[in-house]
Amino acid sequence: MKVTAPHMGKLDLIFKDIFARTGIDYVMPPRTSAKTMQLGLRYSPEFACLPLKVTIGNFIEAIEAGADTLLMAGGVGPCRFGYYAEIQKCVLQGAGYEFNMLVLEPPAAGWKLFIDTLRVLAPGKSIYQIWQIIKISFRKARVMDGLEKYALKYRAYEVHRGDTTKAHKKALEIMEPAITDREITAASEKAFAVMEAVEKDMDKSVVKVGIVGEFYILLEPFVNFDIEEYLGHMGVSLERSVYLTDWISPSPKNQIMGITDEEIAQAAKPYLNHFVGGEGLPSVGHAIIYAKEGFDGVIQLFPFTCMPDTIAKSILPQISRDFDIPVISFVIDEQTGKAGILTRLEAFIDLLASRKKHRELVGV
Amino acid sequence: MKGFLGVDVGSVSTNLVVLGEHGDVISLIYRRTQGQPINAVQEGMKEIQADLPGDIEIIGVGTTGSGRYLSGVIVGADIVKNEITAHAVAASHVVPQVRTVLEIGGQDSKIILLRDGIVVDFAMNTVCAAGTGSFLDHQSTRLGIPIEEFGSYALESTVSCQIAGRCSVFAESDMIHKQQMGYRMEDIIYGLCQALVRNYLNNLAKGKELLSPIVFQGGVAANAGMKKAFEESLQIEIVIPEYHHVMGAIGAALLARGTVRDGKTNFKGFEISSIDYQTRSFHCKGCENNCEIVRIQVGGKTLACWGGRCGKWEVATAEEAELLLQTSV
Numbered sequence: 265m266k267v268t269a270p271h272m273g274k275l276d277l278i279f280k281d282i283f284a285r286t287g288i289d290y291v292m293p294p295r296t297s298a299k300t301m302q303l304g305l306r307y308s309p310e311f312a313c314l315p316l317k318v319t320i321g322n323f324i325e326a327i328e329a330g331a332d333t334l335l336m337a338g339g340v341g342p343c344r345f346g347y348y349a350e351i352q353k354c355v356l357q358g359a360g361y362e363f364n365m366l367v368l369e370p371p372a373a374g375w376k377l378f379i380d381t382l383r384v385l386a387p388g389k390s391i392y393q394i395w396q397i398i399k400i401s402f403r404k405a406r407v408m409d410g411l412e413k414y415a416l417k418y419r420a421y422e423v424h425r426g427d428t429t430k431a432h433k434k435a436l437e438i439m440e441p442a443i444t445d446r447e448i449t450a451a452s453e454k455a456f457a458v459m460e461a462v463e464k465d466m467d468k469s470v471v472k473v474g475i476v477g478e479f480y481i482l483l484e485p486f487v488n489f490d491i492e493e494y495l496g497h498m499g500v501s502l503e504r505s506v507y508l509t510d511w512i513s514p515s516p517k518n519q520i521m522g523i524t525d526e527e528i529a530q531a532a533k534p535y536l537n538h539f540v541g542g543e544g545l546p547s548v549g550h551a552i553i554y555a556k557e558g559f560d561g562v563i564q565l566f567p568f569t570c571m572p573d574t575i576a577k578s579i580l581p582q583i584s585r586d587f588d589i590p591v592i593s594f595v596i597d598e599q600t601g602k603a604g605i606l607t608r609l610e611a612f613i614d615l616l617a618s619r620k621k622h623r624e625l626v627g628v
Numbered sequence: 629m630k631g632f633l634g635v636d637v638g639s640v641s642t643n644l645v646v647l648g649e650h651g652d653v654i655s656l657i658y659r660r661t662q663g664q665p666i667n668a669v670q671e672g673m674k675e676i677q678a679d680l681p682g683d684i685e686i687i688g689v690g691t692t693g694s695g696r697y698l699s700g701v702i703v704g705a706d707i708v709k710n711e712i713t714a715h716a717v718a719a720s721h722v723v724p725q726v727r728t729v730l731e732i733g734g735q736d737s738k739i740i741l742l743r744d745g746i747v748v749d750f751a752m753n754t755v756c757a758a759g760t761g762s763f764l765d766h767q768s769t770r771l772g773i774p775i776e777e778f779g780s781y782a783l784e785s786t787v788s789c790q791i792a793g794r795c796s797v798f799a800e801s802d803m804i805h806k807q808q809m810g811y812r813m814e815d816i817i818y819g820l821c822q823a824l825v826r827n828y829l830n831n832l833a834k835g836k837e838l839l840s841p842i843v844f845q846g847g848v849a850a851n852a853g854m855k856k857a858f859e860e861s862l863q864i865e866i867v868i869p870e871y872h873h874v875m876g877a878i879g880a881a882l883l884a885r886g887t888v889r890d891g892k893t894n895f896k897g898f899e900i901s902s903i904d905y906q907t908r909s910f911h912c913k914g915c916e917n918n919c920e921i922v923r924i925q926v927g928g929k930t931l932a933c934w935g936g937r938c939g940k941w942e943v944a945t946a947e948e949a950e951l952l953l954q955t956s957v
Contacts, residue, residue, distance in 0.1 A: 297916045426940075486917075490937060497939070581835055590749065602937075603694065608752060611712035615747045622746045 265289060267366070267385065268331035270319035271296045273483035273508060274412070277436065278405045279335075285397045285443075286386035293326035296486040300325055305598055307359050309351075313567035314487055314597050315480035316348050320355055327361050335385070338369035343542035343572055345480075371514055402509060404442060407452045409507045409520045411435050414459050416504060419496030421464040429493060431462045468499065471616045474554030476505040476547040477565040478573050481596055483508060488565055489602050491609070498613055503559070505550035506543065523553070531556075535579050542572030548579050555587035560616040562589060563609075568597035590615060629654075629681055632688040632888075633895065634881030635669060635703055636714070636874065637661060637695030640734025640761055641847060642668035644676045645877040646684070647885070651721055655679045656874050665695040669702055670901040677898040688888035689895045690714075690880035701924055701932045702905065704896035707880075707887040714879030716740045716747045719843045721882055722869045727839040730858065730866075731875070732828070732848035734761040739832040741839075751832045759824035761847045763796045767803070767820065771813065775851075778817060782853020785818035793823025821853035825861050840864045845872040905931075912936055923953070 267290045269279050276292045283290040293300070296318060304321025323334050334356075339346030349367040356363065366385070371378045379391065386394045411432060419428040435455035442451040473495065481488050482504060492502055507520035516525035528549035529539075536548045543566075551562045564580060566573030577593045584591040592612045594605055631646040631654055642665065644657040657676045661668045690707045691700040692714035700708040711733075719729045720742060729740040737760050741749040753760070768775040789811050792802040799820065806816050842864055848854055849872040858866050871878060884893075908923045919936040933941040933949045941952065 294916050298918065299916070486937075490939070494939065595754075604752075604754070607694075607710045607712070610710040611747075611750060611752075614710070614713045615750065618746055619748070622744070 265333050265364075266291055266331050267333045267335055268293060268323070268326035268329075269335040270322040270326075271484065271486075272480055273485065274408060274436070275483075275508060277408060277440070278401065278508070278512075281404060282397065282401045283385075285401060286389060286394075288385060288387065291326060291329050291331045293322045293329060293331075296322060296484065300486075301598060307355050309355075311569055312351070313344065313478075313569050315345065315478075315567060316351065317598065318484070318487060319348070320352055323352060323356060323363075324359075324361070327356075327363055331363070333364045333366055335366045335368060338367045338373060340370060340373050343570075345542070400445060400448070402513070403445070404439065404448050405509045406519060407448065407455065408436060408439055409509045410452075411439075411455055411459060413504075413507065413520060414456070416492055416496070416502040418459070418462070418464060418501070419493070420470045420499045420501040421466055421468055422496075423463040423465050425497055427462045428459075428496065431458050434458050469617075469620075470499050470501045471560040471613065471620055472501050472503070472558075473561045473563055473613075473616070474503050474505065474550060474559045475563050475565065476543070476550045476554075476576070477563075478543050478567055478570050479506045479511050481565045481567055482506045483511075487567075487596060489605055491563075491565070491605075494606065495609065495613070498610070500613060503554065505546055528553070535583060536575070540572050540575050542570060544572030544575045547573055547576035548583070551576075551580055551583050551589075551591065552587065555583065555589040559589065560620055561612065562591045563612070564591065564593040565596060566593075568595050568599075590619070629683050630685050630687050631680075632690070632881040632885045633676075633686050633703070634714075634877040634879065634884065635672070635689070635691045635699050635705075636693040636711070636876035636880055637665050637669060637691070637699045638693040638711075638734050638876070639736075640765070641873075642672055642693075642695075642699075643874040643877040644669075644672045645871070645874050645881050646676060646680060646686070647878065647881040649885075651882060651885070653871055653878070654681075654684075656871060656877070658873055661695070665698055666702060666905050666907070669695075669699050670903075673703070673898055673901040677901070686893065686895045686897075687891050688881075688884035688893050690882075690884035690887070692876050692880040692883075697932075697934060698924070702896075702900055704894040704900075705884075706894050707883050709880060709883050711736075711876050712738055712740060712750050712752065713747070714876050714883060715845065716742060716750075716879070717882050718875040718879035719845065719869070720745050721878070722871075722875075723841055723843050723867055726841050726843050726867075728842040730828070730842060730844045730849075731846040732760055732844075732854070733846040733876075736760060737828055737832060737846075739828075739836065739838075741836060749836060751836070753831060759793065759796070759827045763799075764824075764848060764851065767800070770800075771817075773813075773817075779850065779852030779854070781814050782818040782821050782851070783856060784814040785812075785853075787812070787815050788822070789815040789819035791816065791819040791823040793820070793827045799823060818853050818857070821851065821857040822861075825854065825857040829861060838862060838864070841867055843867050843869060845869060845875040847873050849873070909935070912941070914938070914940070923949075 300321035303324045304317040308317040336349035353365045369377045415432045422428045435458045438455045439451050442448045510518040510520050531552045532549035580591045634645045636643045642661045646654045657672045689705045691705040692711050696708045719726045731738045738752045793799050844866045849868050906925045911918045912921050921935045923933045924931050930950050931946050
């Protein structure tokens with residue numbers, strides 16, 4: 265058995281860590297590229313959302329690299345994502361590929377299903393041992409998420425363009441070999457020290473923007489045109505409404521963001537009073553939280569045909585008016601042109617910056 | 629005499645403007661890009677130099693439009709800015725109290741809302757270019773009426789004629805159908821203007837508060853039929869600035885005026901119109917994305933590169949670009 269999983273930002277780092285601990289053979293697809301996209305588009309239904317298309321491309325490249333077992337997350341709740349593993353299976357079989365599909369359904373879909381899948385991924389390990397592996401691997405993943413959060417916030421302040429990105433890469437390299445609890449603690453300190461050592465100008469005039477939207481588009485830089493780095497270099501300090509470990513973890517606590525699902529849902533009221541699938545509710549809730557925390561603007565990103573975030577998009581203009589915070593939405597699919605997005609982003613940031621300057625002048 | 633140069637390289641037209649120190653227009657050039665942005669900028673530079681007083685000294689340059697990076701490298705820009713910001717700056721310079729800017733260019737259209745001189749909201753067409761200058765251009769050719777006379781035809785309309793304006797291909801089918809039914813040309817053309825205005829307002833202005841003064845600019849603002857259709861639909865008087873067709877370039881020049889300090893400009897001089905620029909492209913081997921990178925050269929020397937996903941080629945100076953080329957190709 266040679267397991268593989270699709271890419272989503274730094275998800276491969278977590279998988280590599282877990283697979284190394286459970287001792288199973290794996291191969292990760294090459295990083296998502298234009299070729300991945302082409303392969304995925306060739307076989308995917310046109311009106312599915314971009315995440316399905318790109319992950320099918322990942323799987324094809326993984327199979328070509330020798331993988332025979334595809335690991336995909338399942339899901340419950342009214343978003344098509346929960347059904348994508350089944351669709352991928354049909355599409356890839358129809359294209360003539362041979363493989364096994366392992367669907368990691370969340371515990372909410374039934375503990376037995378969840379544990380059965382884990383047993384395949386961790387042969388010969390007891391439930392207790394599996395739990396320990398997940399626990400420690402998650403601890404490490406949370407440190408990596410913390411590093412990412414740091415980079416998002418402080419890239420705007422760097423004195424030399426590109427230093428934060430370099431430091432972030434180095435920090436992740438420091439984290440990679442850490443296995444034991446003690447090693448993770450030591451590596452974590454070292455990694456954060458590397459990030460903190462980046463020369464910063466904290467007096468720089470920086471605008472603060474919150475990014476909300478669908479998780480895959482937010483987490484995978486290839487599909488969002490590296491928007492976070494682009495904005496960071498433009499002098500925008502960012503906070504994001506999704507982090508990898510918060511999203512994977514079944515716990516509602518969201519340790520990286522430091523805000524619970526319940527608090528997010530409360531914040532969304534009365535604009536949206538219930539779950540609408542995907543990140544529809546969190547997109548609304550976070551936008552309001554960012555507005556209340558004094559952010560300068562909100563950017564929403566989601567894939568074309570994504571219903572939950574389309575619902576959020578129709579509510580955001582109202583929030584923008586009521587809370588006096590500029591909001592811009594980008595709908596992304598394979599037809600989206602980079603130049604169009606960057607032109608609008610640049611204009612949006614100009615808008616935020618001149619608004620901020622004006623407010624400082626009149627003393628609002 | 630001192631002046632600021634603004635260059636706006638768009639999909640259809642390339643515009644150059646020189647403003648005096650107080651923001652007054654000294655000279656302007658409006659010409660077709662014809663798919664050759666470098667050539668258009670060079671020819672434009674030649675023309676505007678011939679038109680300018682001999683003692684002119686350019687003390688700041690700004691570029692905008694979809695060809696802003698390319699033209700920025702060629703003329704030596706002090707500031708390279710997106711067209712939304714440039715248009716907003718120009719509109720509030722010409723009409724200081726402006727609260728709404730309608731802009732329709734060759735292949736894009738935008739709406740910009742300002743309050744107290746600050747941009748508070750904007751939108752730009754995303755999925756559809758129906759109703760922009762290119763389509764009107766195409767129709768004027770098809771109907772054999774020069775684009776300059778399109779507006780006066782529209783104003784002669786006496787009976788309204790509904791044209792389906794959601795898609796430009798279907799709009800054309802509908803116009804052909806109406807012609808075959810025997811409708812008057814004037815009514816069809818005004819019907820088209822009304823359809824385009826409807827389309828614009830539905831796509832861009834949805835849910836936005838359009839307050840007066842409203843400024844209408846971009847190449848399409850020359851069409852008096854469009855102005856009338858907007859006024860009819862919004863029930864507000866529309867202002868069309870004298871230099872409505874080169875507002876992007878005016879904005880770029882104004883932005884340059886706000887950027888340049890101590891007279892230190894990057895301007896490369898009017899001589900650039902006789903330099904032979906070449907563009908080459910290659911695939912970057914830095915990672916598996918294999919991005920296509922464009923390199924702009926003069927006599928084998930690299931001036932700038934761009935086009936990658938990661939942004940590493942968009943380095944500040946020609947020397948750095950040359951260094952990157954040597955180390956990573």
